[in-house]
Amino acid sequence: MTRRAWLHGLAAAIISAAPALAETAPNDVVFADGAVEASLTGAPGDPGEGARVMTTAALGNCVACHQIDAMPDVEFPGDIGPALDGAADRWSEAQLRGIVIDAKHTFPDSFMPGMYKTSGFIRPGDGYTGKASDGDPPPILTAAQVEDVVAYLLTLTD
Amino acid sequence: MRRMFTTQLAATALGLTLAGAAWADPVEDTLIVDTDDGEIEFVTHAPAPDHLKGVVDEIWSGWHYREDETRDLQRDDFDNPAMVFADRGLDRWNAEIGANGESCASCHNGPETFKGLRAVMPRVDENTGKLMIMEDYIQSCVTERMGLEPWRLTGDQMKDMLALISMQSRGEIVNVAIDGPAQPFWEHGKELYYTRFGQLEMACANCHEDNQGMMIRADHLSQGQINGFPTYRLKDAGMVSAQQRFVGCVRDTRAETFAAGSDELKAIELYVASRGNGLSVEGVSVRH
Numbered sequence A: 001m002t003r004r005a006w007l008h009g010l011a012a013a014i015i016s017a018a019p020a021l022a023e024t025a026p027n028d029v030v031f032a033d034g035a036v037e038a039s040l041t042g043a044p045g046d047p048g049e050g051a052r053v054m055t056t057a058a059l060g061n062c063v064a065c066h067q068i069d070a071m072p073d074v075e076f077p078g079d080i081g082p083a084l085d086g087a088a089d090r091w092s093e094a095q096l097r098g099i100v101i102d103a104k105h106t107f108p109d110s111f112m113p114g115m116y117k118t119s120g121f122i123r124p125g126d127g128y129t130g131k132a133s134d135g136d137p138p139p140i141l142t143a144a145q146v147e148d149v150v151a152y153l154l155t156l157t158d
Numbered sequence B: 001m002r003r004m005f006t007t008q009l010a011a012t013a014l015g016l017t018l019a020g021a022a023w024a025d026p027v028e029d030t031l032i033v034d035t036d037d038g039e040i041e042f043v044t045h046a047p048a049p050d051h052l053k054g055v056v057d058e059i060w061s062g063w064h065y066r067e068d069e070t071r072d073l074q075r076d077d078f079d080n081p082a083m084v085f086a087d088r089g090l091d092r093w094n095a096e097i098g099a100n101g102e103s104c105a106s107c108h109n110g111p112e113t114f115k116g117l118r119a120v121m122p123r124v125d126e127n128t129g130k131l132m133i134m135e136d137y138i139q140s141c142v143t144e145r146m147g148l149e150p151w152r153l154t155g156d157q158m159k160d161m162l163a164l165i166s167m168q169s170r171g172e173i174v175n176v177a178i179d180g181p182a183q184p185f186w187e188h189g190k191e192l193y194y195t196r197f198g199q200l201e202m203a204c205a206n207c208h209e210d211n212q213g214m215m216i217r218a219d220h221l222s223q224g225q226i227n228g229f230p231t232y233r234l235k236d237a238g239m240v241s242a243q244q245r246f247v248g249c250v251r252d253t254r255a256e257t258f259a260a261g262s263d264e265l266k267a268i269e270l271y272v273a274s275r276g277n278g279l280s281v282e283g284v285s286v287r288h
Helices: A003-022 A047-055 A093-105 A143-153 B002-013 B068-073 B083-094 B104-108 B134-145 B156-167 B180-193 B204-210 B242-251 B263-275
Strands: B032-035 B038-041 B045-047 B058-060 B231-233 B238-240 B285-287
Touching: A047 A143, A093 A143, B068 B285, B083 B104, B083 B156, B104 B134, B134 B156, B156 B238, B180 B204, B180 B263, B242 B263
Parallel strands: B231 B285
Antiparallel strands: B032 B038, B045 B058, B231 B238
């Protein structure tokens, strides 16, 4: 093996292993007063992708409960939670990350589902099939999707 | 209640007003239905029964949360798409389908002999001590007295019969027993009603007590009353029984649901029915 090929191989190994190594697993998330300081991925989120996650029913489905004036195209947003406009003025990045990961650390007994949470459920199902999940269910959002949503929320300033 | 209060408090503290408060209320309206036998006025809004005091003040039929057009469909039997199924139920009632040619009619005469039954169901059977939903009574006749294979609990035969029997009590006030032999079943149902199931960690109470009147996306959340069941659901273009609706609501929390007819959903049916004590049986209703 030439030195170059060897280096190339190493770089490839690092790149493919990097996200998995840096990603914080749902059960390892550390909350401080509801906030989560560290990014789940170590990489900045993509606000555009965050907006898609928030408005897609099978993903975050945030608009089922929240209105967002900055998203005028969303039809029939729900009004169960507060409108999210100005969220970035009211909460820090770490607080927003904590709310998206599991809002119950910020608002005890909140109606808002934990988006990056895999354990502690009563009769968890396999998605919306009504069947039992096989072991702990995967989180509703991936680590990267959580960071994308946080990146979008940070654009919501008054 | 408590959670809404917290949200309101938080929102006020942050100088926000809760968006959508204008939609929050069930529509003020009166349900008077044109029938072959003249007009019937229904109680669709009443003070909450005693066991809900301090938790819920007033109870509202799901009819009040639906759009104008949907509510109108229920004002006239001629427009109500559920009537077809009650009529089909009458055909089944008279059909000599039993192993020895029995029909429902051959034991019970006309369906009007069941007047009042729907208003007190579910109830504990005096002889067996078991909690019975209407389906259980129907099923025992089908299998034990007519010698047939069991009907599917949420199948057409069963729902047609539920519709027919429910119609015999329409306008009567729901009054299910929650004490005596019913009490342990009722307590079980209550516990389940407040249990946060599934990956979304939602209890019946989160949607139908804490957030009734609010919009969850395009759906106006009602109190989840069952006085109108079975109901014709426009979305499904078919009849839905209370058991079926419960299965769907639990599934929507990303939970492993309970089966229709399970002990859990029967207990929930008793408890939910008791939250509607004081509302009229609507016979067969229309929802979306």
